[in-house]
Amino acid sequence: MEKMKLKIDYSVYLVTDTGFLQGRDFAACIEAALKGGVTLLQYRDKNADSRVLLERALLLKKMCAVYHVPLLINDRLDIALAVQADGVHVGQSDLPVTVVRRLLGEQAVIGASAHNPEEARQALADGADYLGCGAVFGTTTKNDAGYLGLDGLQSIRQAVTA
Numbered sequence: 001m002e003k004m005k006l007k008i009d010y011s012v013y014l015v016t017d018t019g020f021l022q023g024r025d026f027a028a029c030i031e032a033a034l035k036g037g038v039t040l041l042q043y044r045d046k047n048a049d050s051r052v053l054l055e056r057a058l059l060l061k062k063m064c065a066v067y068h069v070p071l072l073i074n075d076r077l078d079i080a081l082a083v084q085a086d087g088v089h090v091g092q093s094d095l096p097v098t099v100v101r102r103l104l105g106e107q108a109v110i111g112a113s114a115h116n117p118e119e120a121r122q123a124l125a126d127g128a129d130y131l132g133c134g135a136v137f138g139t140t141t142k143n144d145a146g147y148l149g150l151d152g153l154q155s156i157r158q159a160v161t162a
Contacts (some may be wrong), residue, residue: 003107006070006086009039010130015074018045034067042089042111044074057083067071072109080104088091089109089132092119097126115146117159124160 014033014108020028029065030055043060045053057073060085064071070086074080077095080088087109088100104110114131123131125162133156148156 003105005107006109007128008070008109012038013042014038015044018047027063028158030060032064034063034069036065038069040072041069042072043085043091044072050076052080053079057085060086070087070109072111077103087129090112097123097128101127114119114156115148116152120156120160125152126133132155 006063008156016030018157034041041060041064043053043057045056048056055077057071057079061071071083072087073083073091074089075091075094076086077090077100079085081103088104089111090100091113092115097110101108102111109129110127111127111130111132112119114120114123114124114133120131120133134148135146135154136150136153138147
């Protein structure tokens with residue numbers, strides 16, 4: 001029997017960043033966020049090796065199950081498959097949405113980064129469930145991020161809702 005697609009509540013979508021922990025315990029911080037009302041969790045860690053990613057993702061999968069919060073893995077389809085995450089968020093330099101969809105199935109939640117209207121339209125056409133657009137404002141979490149600004153975000157919004 002095929003799994004049904006999850007109904008996702010995107011209202012409090014947390015993307016992890018271990019760089020901001022400042023010595024605090026990773027699991028304790030995530031637990032506090034889940035208790036505080038996070039509705040969707042994306043595990044993102046650009047610096048950890050695969051073994052650490054797997055161990056943390058397994059921990060997050062268990063924690064998210066307790067709070068009935070879907071878990072997405074940033075960039076790493078292999079880790080998502082290994083922990084049976086609810087989905088993946090991919091960037092423009094990661095595996096294409098069409099490939100991720102084929103491997104994870106229709107029930108998976110797949111998000112895609114889009115930095116302009118063309119990327120946004122393509123991601124949705126390829127089967128993405130949602131778009132991550134940014135950075136809209138300056139950020140220290142992604143040193144390579146260009147800034148869309150509000151006008152850029154609005155142009156993407158208009159392109160995908162027209």
